[in-house]
Amino acid sequence: MPSVTAIHAACFAVGAVVGGGIAATVSARFSGRPGPAVSAAPTPTVPPIVEVGPTGDARLPGAMVSRGALVSPVLKYGHPGPVPDLLVRKAYTAAYDRRYRHPAWAEHLTLASLGKSALLPSPDDSENGDRLRSTFMEDEALPVPFRAKLQDYFRSGYDRGHMVPAADAKVSQQAMDETFLLSNIAPQVGDGFNRHYWAYVEDWCRRLTKSFADVYVFTIPLYLPHKDPDGKWRVSYEVIGSPPNISVPTHFAKVVLASRPSSPGTPDVPEISTGAFVLPNTVIPDEAPFKSFVTSVSFATHVPGLMSYRLLVEAVERAAGLTLFSEAVKNASKHICQTTKCEVIVRRFDEARKRPELRRTLSAPK
Numbered sequence: 001m002p003s004v005t006a007i008h009a010a011c012f013a014v015g016a017v018v019g020g021g022i023a024a025t026v027s028a029r030f031s032g033r034p035g036p037a038v039s040a041a042p043t044p045t046v047p048p049i050v051e052v053g054p055t056g057d058a059r060l061p062g063a064m065v066s067r068g069a070l071v072s073p074v075l076k077y078g079h080p081g082p083v084p085d086l087l088v089r090k091a092y093t094a095a096y097d098r099r100y101r102h103p104a105w106a107e108h109l110t111l112a113s114l115g116k117s118a119l120l121p122s123p124d125d126s127e128n129g130d131r132l133r134s135t136f137m138e139d140e141a142l143p144v145p146f147r148a149k150l151q152d153y154f155r156s157g158y159d160r161g162h163m164v165p166a167a168d169a170k171v172s173q174q175a176m177d178e179t180f181l182l183s184n185i186a187p188q189v190g191d192g193f194n195r196h197y198w199a200y201v202e203d204w205c206r207r208l209t210k211s212f213a214d215v216y217v218f219t220i221p222l223y224l225p226h227k228d229p230d231g232k233w234r235v236s237y238e239v240i241g242s243p244p245n246i247s248v249p250t251h252f253a254k255v256v257l258a259s260r261p262s263s264p265g266t267p268d269v270p271e272i273s274t275g276a277f278v279l280p281n282t283v284i285p286d287e288a289p290f291k292s293f294v295t296s297v298s299f300a301t302h303v304p305g306l307m308s309y310r311l312l313v314e315a316v317e318r319a320a321g322l323t324l325f326s327e328a329v330k331n332a333s334k335h336i337c338q339t340t341k342c343e344v345i346v347r348r349f350d351e352a353r354k355r356p357e358l359r360r361t362l363s364a365p366k
Contacts, residue, residue: 085142087183090175092164094184096139098146100247102186102221105322106163110206110215114170129176131166139183148182152241158248159195161188163219165202186221187240187248192283200344201254201277204290211340212258212273220320221249222278253278253316255324256336272329275336276312286346291337 084104085096092108138149153160163184169175178184188194208215225233238248255276262271277293294312317324325333336342 085183087139087141089164089178089184091169091171091178092184094163096142096146096183098143100221100249101146101148101152101241101245102247102249103163103184103219104221105320106184106219108164108168108217110168110209110217111213114168114206114209127172129166129170129173131176133173134166134177134180136160136180136182136185137177139181142183148185148246149241150182152246153187154242156187156240158187158240159190160185161194161198161252163221167202168206168217186252187238187246187281188252189281189283192285193279193281196286196348197284197288197344198252198279200286200346201279201290203347204342204344205254205256208256208258208336208340211260213260213270214258216257218253218255218324220253220255220316220322222251222253222316222319223247223249224251224278224319249281251278251280253320255313255316257325257329257333258336258339271339272333273336273339274313274325274329274333275342276316278316286348290344291342294335294337294342 081098083098085098087094087096087103092106094106095104096102097104136150138147140147160182162179163186164179166176166179169179188198205215205217223235223237225235227233237250240246240248253276256274258273259270261267262269275294277290279293313325313330316322
């Protein structure tokens with residue numbers, strides 16, 4: 001696998017919308033508020049975020065996508081956008097959505113960000129990140145008009161939810177601090193979600209490093225439609241801030257890709273596993289089976305010949321307007337629940353009372 005620097009250099013800004021909309025529903029027990037539908041669009045010509053290398057290993061493309069200059073008299077005075085801000089950090093890479101004012105997607109290589117990568121030297125204890133030394137900050141790398149602000153979360157009723165968890169960026173204090181930039185944050189329900197079930201899912205992702213050589217994790221805010229009593233699909237979502245400008249996602253997806261040698265005798269032949277989990281941005285009981293969120297998203301019209309597990313990943317791609325994995329990766333991969341246990345460990349310690357950064361924003365921002 002390439003180094004973290006090479007991985008970050010290989011990432012590209014995913015701004016193209018892929019074809020086909022979805023009609024997505026979550027089971028009645030965990031239903032959330034609806035969100036915007038995705039319109040049909042031509043098949044994307046940009047490469048996926050993850051592809052298969054010459055030896056069959058999953059990796060990021062080796063070069064940035066060349067977008068080229070657009071020659072058109074209409075663009076004489078500039079290109080209006082949309083512009084996906086590519087944010088390359090120490091422990092993760094993300095694309096910021098200026099319209100919603102939160103990440104469009106955030107990706108990190110868990111082994112590297114935890115300081116466990118065989119390709120990089122492990123940091124000594126003195127260099128490890130400490131979240132108690134980190135504070136939420138506005139991202140000054142973004143244009144002021146499109147920047148999420150601390151004031152926007154003040155008394156919003158929502159947690160400032162990390163898309164890339166702080167616990168996944170212990171490689172250095174700078175890496176830890178970068179997870180507290182508001183460009184890595186989206187509004188999340190606190191009790192019962194961000195502080196509990198969502199944290200269990202983040203822990204499950206970290207535990208994958210114990211059984212896989214490499215683990216990629218994508219966190220993707222979603223806006224999914226719901227079906228009203230009149231039979232029509234509609235979208236609606238809350239917007240917070242003063243003036244209102246930060247959108248509250250209806251759902252969040254965790255999409256993982258993990259690889260390891262297929263057998264001790266064939267260390268150069270990787271076994272690739274992928275999985276997509278879609279959780280509503282609402283209170284989720286601790287006893288909810290993690291596997292129940294594998295089947296949270298479905299197409300209104302089934303695609304003939306498409307395996308169900310692959311269908312789930314593609315449903316997330318279509319809902320988010322992203323191309324996460326190449327066709328080769330999808331064809332070669334097993335579902336993650338076939339190669340490891342898809343079970344979360346419930347650890348409810350009421351950390352929100354002990355750690356101020358996990359509380360709702362009740363004190364005035366500085």
